[in-house]
Amino acid sequence: NSIERRIDIKGVKHHTTDSWRACTYILVTECFEELAYYGIQFNLVTFLKNVLHENNVTAARNYTNWQGTCYIAPLIGAIIADSYLGRYLTTLAFFIVYLLGMATMSISASFPTCAGPDCLQDGSSKSFAFFLGLYMMAIGAGGIKPCVSSFGADQFDDSIPADRLKKDSFFNWFFFAIYIGSFVSGTAVVWVQDHYGWVVGLGIPTLFIAFAIATFMLGSGSYRVQKPLGSPIVGVLQVIVAAARKWAVRVPHDDSLLHEAPDKASMVDGHKLQHTPELRFLDKAAVISSDEELADPWRLCTVTQVEELKVIVGMLPIWATGIVYFSVLAQFSSTFLEQGRTMDKQVGAFAIPPASLASFDAVSVIFWVPIYDRVLVPAARRLTGKERGLSELQRFGAGLVLSVLVMTAAALVETRRLALAHGEGLSSMSILWQVPQYFLVGASVVFACVGQTEFFYNEAPPSMRSLCSALALLTVALGSYLSSLVVTAVAWLTTRGGEPGWIPDDLNDGHLDRFFWLLAALSALNLAVFVWCARRYRRKNVY
Template sequence: MSIPEEEVALLQDLVHDSVDHRGNPAGRSSTGGWRSASLIIGVEVAERFAYVGIACNMITYLTEQLGQSTANAAVNVNTWAGTASTLPIIGAFVADAYLGRYRTILVSSLIYILGLGLLTLSAILTLMGSSENRKPSFLMNVLFFCSLYLVAIAQGGHKPCVQAFGADQFDSDHPKERIARGSFFNWWFLCLSGGIVISILVVVYIQSNVNWALGFGIPCLFMVMALAIFFLGRKTYRYPKENRDKNNNGFVRIGRVFVVAFKNRKQMSLKHSGQLEFLAKAMLSGEGVEPCSNMDVEDAKGLIMLIPIWITSMMSMIPYAQYSTLFTKQGVTVDRIILPGLEIPPASFLSLVSISVLISVPIYEHVFLPIARKITKKPNGITMLQRIGTGMVLTCFNMVLAALVEAKRLRIAEEHGLIDKPDVTIPMSIWWFVPQYMLVGMIEVFGLVGAQEFFYDQVPTELRSIGLAFSLSSLGLSNFLSGLFIIVVDWATGRYGGRSWFNNNLNRAHIDYFYWLLAASTAIAFFAFVFISRSYVYRRADQVQ
C-alpha cells in the first residue's frame, strides 16, 4: 500500500526530535532556520551589550571608584569573569534536566535585569557618598559585589542555553541545515562582536566622561529589550522534544554507565589494560546489575574523551583573560590621543577585538573555508580540533607580541626619566597595542568559536547545553587560573622587599615577564593538545582528520 504524496511531503517537512510552541511536530518550513536563529542572535547581541558594558571597564571602576590596587582589581575581575563563565555548567544542567532551554532563558533574563538594576543603584549610592578622602562604605561594597554576582548567576543560565537554543533551530540530519548550523556559530560571533563594539564605544565613553550610574543603567535597559525580543519570537522557534521517559533521560543513561564503571573498577584496574573495551563489554552484557545500550556506552566514552581536550583548551585560554585587565591598565599610561583633541579611554580599545572579529568572520567564511574545502575535500574545510589548535598557536604568538610591546613601553619610560612618575603620560602611542588586540579577535574566531561548535556537536543531543557549558567553563576556569597566576607571581616577585611584576607603578612592574610566562605555558598546552587530539574519535565519520 503506497503512502499518498501529500503525506510523504508532510513527513519530509517535519523535523526529527523538535516540536513547535504548541507541542506539535515542528514543520521545517514554518519553524526554525535562519528566521528564528536571527531573533535569538538579536537577543544575545543585546545581552552581550549589557555584559560587556559592565565588564570591559570594571578594572577602572574598582581602582578609581572603590580604591583597589591594580593586582587586587585584576584578581577580582578575573574571579568574577571566571564565575560568570563557570556557572553555565549549573545552568545547563538545570536546563537539560529540568526546565528546558526556553524557560531557563526566561528566568535567567529576569535575574539579569535584577542584578543590573541593583548594580545601577549601587553606583548611584557610591557617587552620592564619595569624596576625595572617603572610600565607599562596607555596605556599598557588599551591594556592589552582590549585584555583580547576580549578573554572573544570570549569565550561568543565559549563556549556554541561548546559543544552544539558536543552534537547535537547524536540523543536523538535514544536509543543508547542517552546513547552515556550522555557519551559525560564525555569524553568531560576528553579530555579537558588533554589539560589543557599540557597547565599548558608547558605554565606556559614558562611564568615563558622564557617570558610572548611567553607564550601568544603559546595559540594564538593553537587557529588558533582549527579554522582550526573545519572548516575541516564541511562536517561530523549534523546541527540542522533552524526554518523558525518565529512565532514558540523557543524564540517567550516562549515569548508568558510570555506575557500572564504578562497580567494575577493581576488575578494570587489576585485570584489563583495555579498560574502555572491558567496560563496554560489561555494560552491554548486563554485568554490574544495570545493563546499558550500545548508545549509552558510546555516549559515555565520548564524554570521557572530551575531558583531556577540555583541560588543554582551558590552559591555553589563560592569556585571553589579560586583554580586559592588564592590556587596559597598560593603555592608561600611554598617549591615547588618536585625533587632534580626541583622547579615548583605554578600555575603548577593546572594540578592536570585536572589529577584528567583524573582519575575520567573513574572511573565514568566504575565503579561508572555500580554499580549505578544495584542499581537504571536506564539507567543513578543517576539523573542529584543527580550528581550536590554530587558535592556540595564535594565542602563543600574541603573548610574545604583547611582551615585546610592553618591553618597549618600559624602555621608553626609562629613556624619558619617567620610571618614578607613574602619573605622567609616556610618549608612546596607544596604536602600538593595535596588533595584539586585533590578534585577540582572530583567536576568538578560531579558538573560541571552534571550541563552542566542538563541545556542542560532540555530546549527546539531550546534553547540548551541557556541551556549550563545557566550552564556557574552560574560559571561566582559565580566568580563575589567571587570577591564581597573578597572586602567586605577585607574591613570589614581591616578597622580601622585591619589586613585584605587578607593581602599582606599572613603570616599575614587569608585566612583560608575565606575558613570556603565559606564552610558554600556552606552548606546552598546545603540544599536549596535539598529542591528545591525534587519538580523538569524532562522533561522525565526516569529521575525521
Template structure:
C-alpha cells in the same frame, strides 16, 4: 547487540524520521519539527539579534565594574580587581547550572526565558539601587568626584544584585548557543552548513554588542552617569527578552532528556558492580534498547559503540540479576544495567576533557587583554590628535579584528581550503583550534616585543611613562581577535557537535567554563611569578611601576607556555575519538582529526 523489544518498532520510528526533522525536535504546537515550518535562519536571525542586545546589556555592567567598585564603593585597585575576577568566574560557573536545567528538565526555550527574566530583574534592581543608595552625592563616581561611604546593608545589596545579574547571564549564555544550534538539522547537508555559519555569526553578534557597550555605555559611566548606563543596559536586556519570546512560534524545541547526573552515576555504579564480569568480544552482546525508551527520554538518538575506556562497557554487559519480572512485563534495574548509549555518553564527556583542559591556557592569554594589556597601554604615550585616549579603548581593535577575520574565514579562507582539499568541510574544528593556539602565542610574542621597546624608551625617574606610542599595541590586539575566531568559535562548534543529544547545553557550557578557569589560572600564574621574581626586595616582573619591572618576560613566558600547550593539544587531538551517532557513522568519524 541485545535489544529489549517494546510495543514501538524501530522501523516505525525510522519512517517517522523520514517525514520530520528529528524525533527529538518539536514545534511550539507540539508537532514534530519539519523543514519550512520552523527553525532555520528564520529563528536563527531572531536569536542573533537577541544575543547582540543581551551582550550589550551585560557588558554595560561588566566593562566598567572595576571602576564602579573603586570610584563608587571606594575599594582599592587590588581588592576591586579581585572582586571582579571572582564575579566573572562565578558567572561562567553559573553556566553549568543553566546547562544542567536545560539538558535535564526545562529544555532550551524555558531555560532561556527564565534566566533572561532573572537577568532583566537583576539589572532593574541594580539601576534602582545605584540611583537611590550608591550614587551619593548625585553625579559622583567620575574621575574627579568620589562618592560617600555606604552602609554594610547597601554594599551587601549591591553584591546580591550583581551576582543575580551573573546568574541570569551565565545561565542563559550556553543555553541560547545550543538552542540556536537546535534550529538547524545537522543531518541535512544544507542545514548543517548553516549551523556552522550560525556559530560564526553568533560570536559576531556577541562582539558587536560588546563594541557598542564599550563605546556608548562606557562614555556615560566613565563620566559618572552610572544610573543612566545601567538603565540603558536594562532596556537593552528587556528588548532582547521581548524579541526572544515574540519569536516563539518560529523555534524548534529539543525535548529535555532527564537527569544527566543520574545517567552518569548509573554507568559508573553498574560498571563497578560488574568489575569481575568477563567482557564479551566486541559490542555484539552489549545491551541496547529499541527506540521507545530513547523517545521517552527526550528522543535521544542512539550512540554507536566505540573502543576504548573498556571498563565502562561492563555497565552494558547483561547479567541474570539485571531484570525484575512483574506480571507479564520485564523491567531493567537502572543501577545494574545500562544501555550502550548511556555508556557512550560518559565516554564522550571523558574524551572531551583533555581537549577542554588544553583550551584553558588559551583563555589565560585571552584574559590579558582586559588586564595587563590595559596596564601596559596606560604606561605608553596616549595622545592622538591632541586628545588623550583611555587605554581600554584599544580593545576596539580586538573586536574589529574578530569581525574582519570572521568574514575573512567565511568568504576567503574556507572556500580556498575546500577547493584545495576538494571537500565541503574545509578546516575541521580541531584544526582551527590548533591555529588559534598558534596565533595566541604570536600575540604574546608581539606584546612582549612592544613591552621590550617600551622599556627602552621609558622616562627615567618618571612613573609609568614611555615615549612609545600606544598604537604599537594594535598588532597584539588584532592577533588576539584573530585567535578568538579560530579558537572560541570552533570551541562552540566542536563541543556542541561532539556532545550527545541530551547534553548540548553542557557542551556550550564547557566553552564558558574554559574562560572561567582561564581567569583563575591567570591569577595563579601572576601570583607565582611575582612571588618568585619579587624575592630579596626586588620589584618583580609586574610591579606597580612597570618601568621597574619586566612585563616583557611575563609575556614571553606565556608565549612559551602556549607553545607547550599546543604540543599537548596536538597529542590529545590526534588521539581523540569522535562520537558515532546512529545513521551518520561516516560523518561522525571523519573530518575532526588534526
C-alpha cells in the same frame, strides 16, 4: 527522523522550518544581551570605587567574585535545560531573573550615596540593593549562556548536509553578534555612563535586556524546541555505578553481546552510538549477567549510554587545553593595560585611554568573522574537499597558533619599549604599537573560541549539549584563575633577594617582556599538547 522529535513551544511538530529566520531572532537577542552584559562589566570597577567608595582591593575582589559567578552559573542553567525545562524555557526563565537584577541595579543608582569607606560592610541600602541586583544579573546571564548558542544550533537538522553548513555559519555569526554588543558597550554605553551619570548609564543596559526578551519571544513561532531528555548527570552516574558493581565481570570479545536498546525509537534523538574499544572497563556496565538487571538502569546500561560517557571523558584533554588558552587571553584585560599605561598615549590632539585599545579586540572579531565565513571557508573547502573547510579541532588549533603570536607580539613591543625607556634622549613608544597584539587576540577568538563552541556542541550527546557548552564556558573562569596563579608565582620567584621582579609597580624597573615570552612558551607547549590530543581523539560514530 530526528526533526520530528523536535516540537515548538505549543507542542506542534515541525517537519520544515526556515532555520535562518529563527536564528535571526536568536542573534539579535544575543547582541542585545551582550550589550547589556558588557555595559556592566566594562565600568563595574569604576562604579564600585566612585559611587560605593570601595578601595582598590575591595573593588577588585568584588569584581572577580562577580565574574566567577557569571561563569559558574552556566552549570546550573545547563542542568535545568537538559534535565527539566529544555533550552527555550530555561533561557526565558533566566532572562526574567536577568531583567529583575538589572532593574534593581538601575533603581539602586538613584539611592543616596553611602558615606563609609566600604559600603558593602556598612549595610547601606544603596550597596545592598546594588549587589542584590548584580548577583541576580550574574545568575541570569550565566544561566542563559550555555542555552542560547545551543538553542540556535538546534534549529538546524544534522541529517541534512545544507543544514550542517548553515549551523557552522551560525556559530560564526553568533560570535559576531556578541562582539557587536561588546563594541557598542565599550564605546557608547561607557561614554554615557561617564557623562550622564549612573541612573541613565544603568538604565540603558536594563532597557536592552527588555529588548532581548521581546526579540526572543517574537521568534517563538519560528523555533524548533527539543524536549529535555532527562538528567545527563544521572545517566553518567548510572554507567559509573553499574561498571563499579561489575568490576569482576569479564567483558565479552564479541561486542554484539553487550546490551543495547532494541530499536532506534527508544534511543536519545533516535540515534545510537557505535561501540569503541577505548576505556573497556566502562563496558562492564553493558554486560548482561542476569535477566533481573534488564529493568534496573543502575545495574545495566546500554552501549550508547556507555559511549556517551566515553565521549565526555575523551573530550576532557582538549577541554583542559582551553583553560591554558584562556589564561593567556586574560592578559589583554590585565597586563596589556599595564603595558599601555607606560606608553605614549597622545595621538595628535587626543589622549587614548589604555582600556580603549581593548575595543580593537571587538573590531578584530567583527572584521574576521565575515572574512572567515565568506572567504576562508570556501577556500579551505576547495583545498580539503570537506564541506566545512576546517574541522572544529583544526579551527581550534589555528586559534592556539594565533595565541602564540599574540604573546610574541606583546613581548617584542615590550622589549622595544624597555629599550627606549632605558635609552638616553629617546622618545617613549606610542601606545598604537599595541594594536597588532589586540588585533591578533580578536583573530584568535574567531578561530579558537568559535571552534571550541562548535566542537563541544557537535560532539556532545544530545542530552548533554547544554552541559558541555557550560563546561566550555567554565574554561574562561578557570583560565582567569590560572592566569592569577601564574602571575603570583612569577612575582614570588622574581622578587626573591630584594629584586624588583618582572612585574613591579614601575614596569621600567622590571621585565614584563620576559613574562610575555614565558606565556608565549606556555602557549607553544599548550599547542603541542593539543595537537597530540587532537590526533588521538576519536569522533563519536552515530548510526
